[in-house]
Amino acid sequence: MLLVSERDGRGAAVAVLGASGYAGAIAAALVQRHPGLDLVAITSRTDAGRRLADLYPQHRVPLVLEQPDIEHLAAASDAALVAYPHAAAATTVAELHARGVLVVDFSADFRLRDLSVYEQWYGSHPAPELIEQAVYGLPELKRDGIVGARVVANPGCYPTAALLALAPLARAGLIEDVVIDAKSGISGSGREPTEETHFVSADENVNPYKVGGHRHTPEIEQELALLAARGGGDAPGQLAPITFVPHLVPLDQGELVSCYVRPTRAVEQRELDTLYRDAYAGEPFVELADRAPGVREVRETNLCRIFVLADERAGRLCCFAAIDNLWKGAASQAVQNLNLMLGLDEREGLGVLAA
């Protein structure tokens, strides 16, 4: 594989596996429009033979979905975005990696460092030997590691928003404990039609789901602990277990996390503002808002919009982050990671509008 800069003006060849899902389809559309990438193949086990434009006219990707064939894909591609469910992803990721293809994996398979934690939440792991090499792909926190990585574990949508909301506090050792109440549009439940995703079930409704047991919990805890450790605060593992409760809200895409932190010491608004400004200065995809954000404000962007408020009366810190769960929470963040892996400008193909 050659870096784009070595390719005589042609873009890196990219395949998108699992392109018939919501996130995979957006990833395919982003790659297709990307000035530095060539979309060479899109695959789907369930919809092979159909044009992606028939499934998703709005994305206007005229390619035909193929059955995934690792040898063929490895020969044709410099990099692959693998939008498979967990467990299904690991084997494919390992096979592509073994053939020299850069991989961004949308699943949870390579996000958790500790195999026993993975097994506790997801069951047995099909390719544990690769865990060590994978880098957790949250660029705002792990940029340096991603640049040299050959396998990147694209974060879950909730961890993306929650970690960006909490990272400055975690690094500063300010989190005594935290409750994360998240609200997600229905696309977060995936494309499969179920009773839960039926319009009539979701419309005019709000309901919590997987209370106390959502699989993004250990992912958030792992990264918060690492941040706390690296930040010079408490050692990893000492962070109290979080309570994380997601809710379904009647909209298609968009996600808000509301984080309620009991701090280790009193923190005033001014200190909070400085902490976040310093943490995110120069970040192209983080916006610090001066009022609580709505998810509309980041729809179909790679942006994360953050607002923090010290509830001095109650001695608690309220941190809100809004993202598009299918973009920054999945597809566009994968492209951001791929840009970094390929030595491209991180913002390429992601439509940073202002500035």
Add this chain to the structure above:
Amino acid sequence: MLLVSERDGRGAAVAVLGASGYAGAIAAALVQRHPGLDLVAITSRTDAGRRLADLYPQHRVPLVLEQPDIEHLAAASDAALVAYPHAAAATTVAELHARGVLVVDFSADFRLRDLSVYEQWYGSHPAPELIEQAVYGLPELKRDGIVGARVVANPGCYPTAALLALAPLARAGLIEDVVIDAKSGISGSGREPTEETHFVSADENVNPYKVGGHRHTPEIEQELALLAARGGGDAPGQLAPITFVPHLVPLDQGELVSCYVRPTRAVEQRELDTLYRDAYAGEPFVELADRAPGVREVRETNLCRIFVLADERAGRLCCFAAIDNLWKGAASQAVQNLNLMLGLDEREGLGVLAA
């Protein structure tokens, strides 16, 4: 005023003031259909002269809205439901009360026992002398007081749900601190068209509002403290300040509160279940669910549906309550209160479907 039982089969004469608002209109519709009540007048300062059925065809109340005239209303009515904003309500409530009319007040004016707390959150109080006599109208917690009351302060929608969700824990002295994350449909913002309530602003959106400063906060704190005190647990006032953050979600009516409690000691699921079953046994309008409730499940009912879960991993208790913000959160709870005040069956006119 005569009790209904003394009225020779005729119902108590009831006026609804402020009937052009969302909650007032539903209250008028409920009174009109009520077998034990006669709807004798509906008023509106902004829409006087219009038929309520023109403003809200769905309610099918053919009466014409009048300008409010206290003497006339007092002469014609045994009881009044006053659906005015705070401050505007207090004077009218006092005038009706002085003329012997039973009053259920939808505003916040008589909910807070402590005048200084009221003034801190709402400004000066137009009729402080009446605070003492008013009863906080959450029937599941204050039934006895309501039965003999002549002025009832109908609770706010958020306090209704939050208190029903938390009362058993508060009474048992189990709340160390609590975060309340609430989600409300847009009708909670009232009928006035604003940028915030415009369809295009609210659709496909979720956003927190009045973070750390919503006026329902002291109301929840007051009642939790009273419960804790009466329950034999800690004394009132010792309860830590709560953090309460409401969010707007894109639906018309319905409200979910998600309460995250750090308990004073470890609590297991079994104990939690027993506590709530005992607390709400026989309550006609509280349902204990065996899974997290959606707001659709209580739409257009006087029901509060509650689910509690001990997140034993994190040592936290998660309590969810779903209500219809315009019904149990306002109009139908007012009728429930009025039923109690008049000596009627509490369930009369409120359509309890299943026995």
Add this chain to the structure above:
Amino acid sequence: MLLVSERDGRGAAVAVLGASGYAGAIAAALVQRHPGLDLVAITSRTDAGRRLADLYPQHRVPLVLEQPDIEHLAAASDAALVAYPHAAAATTVAELHARGVLVVDFSADFRLRDLSVYEQWYGSHPAPELIEQAVYGLPELKRDGIVGARVVANPGCYPTAALLALAPLARAGLIEDVVIDAKSGISGSGREPTEETHFVSADENVNPYKVGGHRHTPEIEQELALLAARGGGDAPGQLAPITFVPHLVPLDQGELVSCYVRPTRAVEQRELDTLYRDAYAGEPFVELADRAPGVREVRETNLCRIFVLADERAGRLCCFAAIDNLWKGAASQAVQNLNLMLGLDEREGLGVLAA
């Protein structure tokens, strides 16, 4: 079977078959609350063994769904509401009818008088011998026939609204041709989760479906022709074929039909108003509106709200009718029919609010 009036104060025993579907579940809830009916059984082939209250907490029907057993159902029931898909319904309806049970059939199986038309649109008919005896159950047009009927074919949702919107014109021989553009909430597509009913597909969308080929077309044409014939206008069959195009709109339940009539002669607004007032005077479930109706105005009612306007500029008549597709378009209309069949007040159990 005995009429209710002969049953010593007990209600008629009613079974609801197919009660796990949207319309069947509402029918079960209506029967349960009905003062003159006893809900004795609810059935479902797919969800037998579950409580209906678990599938639809909002309906609060505590009965358990049974596998349908004709002998058992016939023994236990005076009447049955059969909410099955077409073809599946016919055999069951015939079996129940043969055992003396009154039947209201929600399917299309007994709506079309002409077997060849049925077969053209639906395929072969499992019980054609019963067609003759079934009465088309649109009470506002066929009340007398329904009173004595033992099998009633409950109309389709679109025909219900379209026929009520057009009947006065059809009877007066005023329809030269007509275009019917209908808009329906997603519940009209049924409870089965599909790509089309997925929240993400339907949200923020409007789209026509089955253009020129929806099976309600011949049903509307049949009844319009009969009305024209009986009305003393043109003979049946001379009516020009209609164009009927339904559209899915992003709401759960509610249906609007917009009918555009080219009249056989010039018609002024005044004549139109008189025609409709005369046609629907005294009808408890038809409301003539003085402005175009919204579907919210009839949500969860058995009402049809109609507005007619002579577009004198273009020489066309615009007739709009709004119903709740699951209520007047299915479940509550079935109860209205059952009331008539049993000799009860047509309005019983259907919550006519005003007057």
Add this chain to the structure above:
Amino acid sequence: MLLVSERDGRGAAVAVLGASGYAGAIAAALVQRHPGLDLVAITSRTDAGRRLADLYPQHRVPLVLEQPDIEHLAAASDAALVAYPHAAAATTVAELHARGVLVVDFSADFRLRDLSVYEQWYGSHPAPELIEQAVYGLPELKRDGIVGARVVANPGCYPTAALLALAPLARAGLIEDVVIDAKSGISGSGREPTEETHFVSADENVNPYKVGGHRHTPEIEQELALLAARGGGDAPGQLAPITFVPHLVPLDQGELVSCYVRPTRAVEQRELDTLYRDAYAGEPFVELADRAPGVREVRETNLCRIFVLADERAGRLCCFAAIDNLWKGAASQAVQNLNLMLGLDEREGLGVLAA
């Protein structure tokens, strides 16, 4: 004013007047991102002094809204997009035009050729002398005229969709008469908060409005007649008056027109397909679909997606067109027009994804 090609690599200087409205704000965002244009000023009479990014964070336009000042704007701008309501626009358009500024006018003021028709639907005209010079800016039908124009009347959203749906039939003289039933998202009612645009009014609702009297009616009739005349079919004015009925549907942006044509002679599907393929071959912003389109498929694009079906049974032609009412129905079509006026590639800055 210089053409872009003459400006030494800098883009044409463009002002957007009325940029605080929904369409104006999108126009500002499109101009800002446009590689060949410079956004030099944005104005608002109601929100001057505020950053556009505060009103619409999602558009990320950091400029501050100014009070409109014609001299200043004319000095600074080569071209102006004027997003004012009708009547208010005409004077401003005339003033800018007199100072040599190219203008695209979003209002109806210069769309109607016949002053008497304008006055009948809109009242007196503030600048009738300019009507003659203005070109109706529907590029797919009027491209040549727009290229040399100095004032372009940007079409209404409904006429844009309806005319693209019907133009091939009109030119071929195939329209005997037509009914247009349109469905629009709530943004079509503008940014002003009203009872009608309140979330609670629009949610779960569908309703017709301005039945038989919407002001887009004469605009559609004018252009259909012109097409019929130029097409060599019947002379203009002989076209029968249309019936046009718009409906509000609960979504934010998106518009579907369903056109029902009684043709002058029998037309088969094959002929219809050929007619439309020929008419729109090579058009960058028209897509011919092979099934009925949903408005999601064109959301936030300048595309119009069309589907035509011969309902041979009823002898009627059904033509559907979906657009985004704020984009192709207003803001992006204005930029498309401006591109043509400035000698730029018509597609510049409008994100044609495929091809």
